[in-house]
Structure formats: structure tokens, C-alpha cells
Amino acid sequence: MLVALIVTMLAVACGGRGGDSAVPDGTVVVGVATLQEQQPDPLIANVGSNLYPVKWSVGEFLINRDETGELVPGLAENWEVSPDGLSWTVRLRRDVYMQDGSPFTAADVKTSMDRAVANQGDPLFSGYALWSSVVSTVDVVDEHAIRLTLDRPFSNALVDAPAPIASGYYQRVGEAEFRRKPIAAGPWIFESQKQNDSMSFRRFEGFWDPSRTPTAKRLVLRIIPDETQRVAALQTGQIDIAANLSPASIYQISDGTVDVPDASQANIYFPDLFTGRPGRAADPRVRRALLMAIDRRGIVDVLYGGRGSVANSAFLPTTLGFEPAPDIPYDPDGARSLLAEAGAEGMEFELTTYASSTSVADVQKLAETVVSYWQQAGVKAKLNIVEPATYLANVRAHKYSDAIILCSPGSLLADPSQFSTFFSSQGAYSALKNEGIDRLFRQLDETRTVEDKEAVARELQRELDEKQYSSPLVNTTAVHGVGPRIAEWIPMAGNPVPGPYWTLETT
Structure with missing residues (x-):
């Protein structure tokens, strides 16, 4: 069942706050209540919905959900499943690049999948517990194809699979450094973070899908636990989006809201x-x-x-x-x-x-x-x-x-x-x-x-x-307050967290 997005935007001139803005040109700042464990790694970000905006920003998956919530092919172009449901052969997109500039290959998929299995005892990888328990082996067929062998049929073998990561980079820097500064194939490259304050990203100029390439150059997710402070930051131009507002705050929003039912x-x-x-x-x-x-x-x-x-x-x-x-x-x-x-x-x-x-x-x-x-x-x-x-x-x-x-x-x-x-x-x-x-x-x-x-x-x-x-x-x-610099933004249907940010367009 698809749920329609109700988007209410009031037209406001760019100088609606006297021309003052604490946000630099080309940057979008989103005020969120929490980023949970504050992990930029797209695999670890799978563990809780509050980190999904990070997962969708840094990671690009074999199968994606579009803005309507429908499953669509991502880095997996097509796939075949054996009659017994235990073997999945996946053909991968060509002419795709990872965020470090390396060509996307089957090795990036295998490295990520092997990593999820190897870390299944780590609570931070608990989001892959079921997937890891089902997958027996991951084999490279050729440069743009992989084969998953399962212990039992699992209809979500690709839907639940981890985002591919830059295999050469991962092998060079190791697990600990990768967690600190991950490289994957998503539309935003992780830049830096300040614990309990913010995460910063820059647009990946080599992202494979033009329809989901952000218009903004930089994205900042700022942690503002207090809702009153999030609203105040929106009103003073310190942030562009105030996420997850209660009805008590909505009437204070002068520029408009984006509502996501159910x-x-x-x-x-x-x-x-x-x-x-x-x-x-x-x-x-x-x-x-x-x-x-x-x-x-x-x-x-x-x-x-x-x-x-x-x-x-x-x-x-x-x-x-x-x-x-x-x-x-x-x-x-x-x-x-x-x-x-x-x-x-x-x-x-x-x-x-x-x-x-x-x-x-x-x-x-x-x-x-x-x-x-x-x-x-x-x-x-x-x-x-x-x-x-x-x-x-x-x-x-x-x-x-x-x-x-x-x-x-x-x-x-x-x-x-x-x-x-x-x-x-x-x-x-x-x-x-x-x-x-x-x-x-x-x-x-x-x-x-x-x-x-x-x-x-x-x-x-x-x-x-x-x-x-x-x-x-x-x-x-879900109700998100938006400022005058947001020209258009369509969150994912049925999605409470303020993302993904593919569709953000600024004035």
C-alpha cells in the first residue's frame, strides 16, 4: 500500500529573514533529535532507523526504495534465482564508481558481504544478523557478477544485503579506520563529524544516478535534541530543516512543513x-x-x-x-x-x-x-x-x-x-x-x-x-519544518526520518 505524501510549502522570498543566514551557500543543514550511535559507516548505520539518513547518504544498495517506497533496482541490474531458491546470480551495473574514484566491481560487493558475516557477533552489525545467518558463501562470477549461496530460501537476500564498499580502500586501511571514515557508492561522501554535535557530507560528483544527484554541495546533520531549540534554529536561519516536530511546534513554522502520513x-x-x-x-x-x-x-x-x-x-x-x-x-x-x-x-x-x-x-x-x-x-x-x-x-x-x-x-x-x-x-x-x-x-x-x-x-x-x-x-x-532556502524536497513515503536527501533542491 502506498501512502501519498502531503507537501505544504509556502512561497517565501530568499530574503525572508532580512537576508541573514547562518548556513553557507550550497550547504543544507538538517536539525535532528538524535543520530543514535553516530556511526557514519553505512553498514553500521543499518542498525537503527535514526541512522537511516546516513545509510542512504553514504551507501548505495543493490536494491533501493524510491520516494514512493517501492523497491527498485540499484547497483544490481538484474538477477536470477535457482529453482530451489538457494542460489542467486546477480548482474551488476557497469560504469559506476565508488567515492574514491575506483570502478565499482563484484569485489566491492563481496568485501562488504564478507564483512557483514565476519562481524555478525558485533552488536553494531546486528541489523544483518538474519541475513548473515542465511548466507553461506559469496562468490565472484566475473567483474560484474556475483553469486550468493544460501542455507535456506530467503526472499530478501538482496533487499537486506549490505551496501557495497570500496574494497581496495577497505583492505588498505582496515576495519577500525573504515568505520571512522567509510567509502562506499552513495550520493554523499562522509567528510567529518563532531561527536554529539554533527556529521558533515559533500556531494559525490561521480554518483551514477543523475536523477538522485543532490543539488546542494554539502549536507550537515546537526544534532539538536531539544525540539524548541530546533525550531529556534530554523527561525533564525541556522538550519534549513527542523526534523520531527510535534504539533505544539508546528504553528511556529512560518515557511511551511513537509508531512509524511503513516x-x-x-x-x-x-x-x-x-x-x-x-x-x-x-x-x-x-x-x-x-x-x-x-x-x-x-x-x-x-x-x-x-x-x-x-x-x-x-x-x-x-x-x-x-x-x-x-x-x-x-x-x-x-x-x-x-x-x-x-x-x-x-x-x-x-x-x-x-x-x-x-x-x-x-x-x-x-x-x-x-x-x-x-x-x-x-x-x-x-x-x-x-x-x-x-x-x-x-x-x-x-x-x-x-x-x-x-x-x-x-x-x-x-x-x-x-x-x-x-x-x-x-x-x-x-x-x-x-x-x-x-x-x-x-x-x-x-x-x-x-x-x-x-x-x-x-x-x-x-x-x-x-x-x-x-x-x-x-x-x-512525521512533520518536518522547512526554511525558505528549500525549494523542493520529497521524503520517502512512510518514512519518519528526515531523508533521503536525493531530492533536496535549494533556492
Whole structure:
């Protein structure tokens, strides 16, 4: 399902702020709440949605998503799959260059894939855990062809593959230096970073796709965690885009906004279901009661100004196979009764969240509101707020108990296979170990047609929702404020993070 982008731009003369601008000509500065672990390496940037703008800027993939969210060929020109689904032969584009000027070849693909497999024990490469577990060998067929041999059929073998990297450069500088200054084939070359402040990029003049070559010469991603400060920076011309704004800030934006409907979902997960620790949430009645105790419609209307919807399913409307799920209404009295029935009346329960996320605005306020509703239902709930970089690393290491909040991009979850990240035994952020769910993910991997994948996806959605293995809260619209120097910008449909930046045009 494709979601239309609503783009509202007010025409403002270049001198709309008296001609003053702190941004140099030819540079676009984007203010973001966080860049998580602040890794410029496009492979490591795959680990969390807050780093996707970096991944798309530095990296160029075998298969891309276009602005509508549709999968399109990237550096892979075409491919053939063996009848048993275990061998993929991929023909690569010619006349493509890496950011160091070296010709793009099959060696760049193999080096990157081998690297992902070799580092699969590193938490920073956890985004490739499933892919690495399936791929047996990567062989160079010729200068512009590779062959992947899989241990089992995996329909996302190319979609989930890492971005090719400059193999000669990588072999010369080694792993540590490459992580510090990566070279790949994307439209932006990483230049430098200031920890907890910014990342800077320059336009790659040799990028292979003219339709996605940026008009700006430089791109700066500036970390401004406080939303009020992001808006102030936009108003004073210090930045050109203020990402992920809440309704409280939108009315202050004089030049316009770019809105992306169904861009993300905020969901409560129960990590004890994965670790096998005894916990209250192991009882499905408790999970249902905790959701019934939250006025999610009120959260959408008040906290997000009506820009979103109540999430009654772990699936988003953008997900293949999505079907509207039964509503679970706000019922605090019913929640209290269900908790008493489960012997959990007055239970102690902790909700852990990151302080900010580029997927969902005001995630800390959202978590505070959830805890308040739980307390009103008689739960002795408390909130644990953690900085994003530390939080996500700890989630991947399963260090939290009771409940956590994660915010997921709709563009990623358009593919139902990607829910394995949260619900399969091998998922990087998984909060569930369940053989029945794992079986459905294996079936998704083995499907050959869209129709077959859609049928399995519907079964998966029903199972997740009926058992309430998570508590979906809200589906939100991403809102980005833009300044007068932005002439045009089309973010990816269903994408909450402010990117990609291929389509940025400046005045």
C-alpha cells in the first residue's frame, strides 16, 4: 500500500529573514533529535532507523526504495534465482564508481558481504544478523557478477544485503579506520563529524544516478535534541530543516512543513518474553489490561494534534498484507478488573524508553503519558528514560525487563519480513521467542510471489495481534519544518526520518 505524501510549502522570498543566514551557500543543514550511535559507516548505520539518513547518504544498495517506497533496482541490474531458491546470480551495473574514484566491481560487493558475516557477533552489525545467518558463501562470477549461496530460501537476500564498499580502500586501511571514515557508492561522501554535535557530507560528483544527484554541495546533520531549540534554529536561519516536530511546534513554522502520513509506529514490547525471565507480562491478560488502561485516542488528539491514528495492530497500514484489526477501546475499569483477575493488582512495572527518537516525536512525553495512565489503573508504574545511543544498544543486549518502547519506520515495515527484527528469535531488537512465530517468518522468507507473501503476512498479523505480543500505541505522521532556502524536497513515503536527501533542491 502506498501512502501519498502531503507537501505544504509556502512561497517565501530568499530574503525572508532580512537576508541573514547562518548556513553557507550550497550547504543544507538538517536539525535532528538524535543520530543514535553516530556511526557514519553505512553498514553500521543499518542498525537503527535514526541512522537511516546516513545509510542512504553514504551507501548505495543493490536494491533501493524510491520516494514512493517501492523497491527498485540499484547497483544490481538484474538477477536470477535457482529453482530451489538457494542460489542467486546477480548482474551488476557497469560504469559506476565508488567515492574514491575506483570502478565499482563484484569485489566491492563481496568485501562488504564478507564483512557483514565476519562481524555478525558485533552488536553494531546486528541489523544483518538474519541475513548473515542465511548466507553461506559469496562468490565472484566475473567483474560484474556475483553469486550468493544460501542455507535456506530467503526472499530478501538482496533487499537486506549490505551496501557495497570500496574494497581496495577497505583492505588498505582496515576495519577500525573504515568505520571512522567509510567509502562506499552513495550520493554523499562522509567528510567529518563532531561527536554529539554533527556529521558533515559533500556531494559525490561521480554518483551514477543523475536523477538522485543532490543539488546542494554539502549536507550537515546537526544534532539538536531539544525540539524548541530546533525550531529556534530554523527561525533564525541556522538550519534549513527542523526534523520531527510535534504539533505544539508546528504553528511556529512560518515557511511551511513537509508531512509524511503513516510514517511510524510507537509500540510497547515486553523483553521478558524473549529472555524467559519470569515477568508479569507473560500473562496475556496483563498485556491486554495494560493496553486497555491507555487512552490512545486522547494521545493522538492531544499529544499529536490529530496527526496520526490509534494503532490496533503491530502491522502498519503501509505493511503488505495489512488488515484492519479489532479496536481495543480505552477501558480503565476493565483494565483494573483484568489485572485483579490475573493476580496483578497493584503490581510494580517499569517502562523504559529513549529520551528522543527521529521516528516518533515527543516519545518521552508519550512514555510519561502511558505511565500516568497505568498508575491511574492501579499499577505501581515507573519510567526509566535513557539516552538513545545507550538505550538501543541495551535493547539489543536484552538488558531491560518489564516493558520498553520502540518506534518503527513505516517504510521499513512495508515488508512484513522486517517484523522479524522485533518478533523472531534472531531479531536484533526481538522481544519474543516463539517457535510458531519463527515458523511464519521462515515461510515469509521462502515465498516466491507477492500473493503468497501477503497470505503468510496476514496469518502473522493475526497471531501477533490476537496474542498481543506487543502493545501498539499510535501510528504517527512525521512533520518536518522547512526554511525558505528549500525549494523542493520529497521524503520517502512512510518514512519518519528526515531523508533521503536525493531530492533536496535549494533556492
